[in-house]
Amino acid sequence: MKATLRLIGMLSLSASIAAAQTLSPSAESAPPACPANPGGRPVSITPEKRPTAEQIRQTAETAAADPTVIVAAEPIPNFGTERYRLADYAECVGDGGCYWADLDAQTRRAEAALDRAIALAKPGEKLAMVLDIDETSMSGFCELRREDYGFLLASFNRWVMTPEAAVPIHGTVRLFNKARAAGVEVFFITGRWDEQREATARNLKLAGYKGWKGLSLRVGPQKQMSTVDYKGQERKKIADAGYRIVLNVGDQWSDLNGTARGEVSVKLPNPFYYLP
């Protein structure tokens, strides 16, 4: 019986993944229009200037085949070439994939999981969904691009305080609205500090999120805690209040692992940075 249920679950998951992968491209799977940057973008990284991955490979292969050239070991990928690939992926240029399409497909898988949880809920059960904020509910793409994809924390933290940082991730707004329409309470848990609460709440509203139940930012000693411990502590409060956390969505493993895990965890893509 258990094996049959597992098989049904796997088949239903494969079907939802296949459905998400066959979706046609839309405005929601393209990069957002970013406000004009007064300083202008560095020319070194514009699509017109940066070489393709194929051109970079060909240059290296040509040099390696030349007996007059002594090549170096170079055991790790060159940061500059990886940044070109990242820029192409984030801006959906070339044939190295499109971050926005992958992001939208993954939020549709989250929607399918939410649909199942809503359909299977027993009457009177309190259901909750947990959402991370950066690269899950709102996108830092415009700032990351402005920083040449460097993820400079000081600049990033200044930017999140501005209204320009209210860049919605449309698939997550859809997910949020679906949850609210079905009476599922939504709790945001972010690694941002409590000093950023007012700007964060304002930007969430500007980005289209209305009617959340909780908004947790790091307060006091939580600023020193690991993300896994801090987020687990906040999720435990939700569970202790009698909710079933049916879905947890985040772009970092540290959003998803630890105490009071979601019954389903959805990992969104984030090629820009890694937060342990």
Ligand SMILES: [Mg+2]
């Ligand atoms: Mg995040």
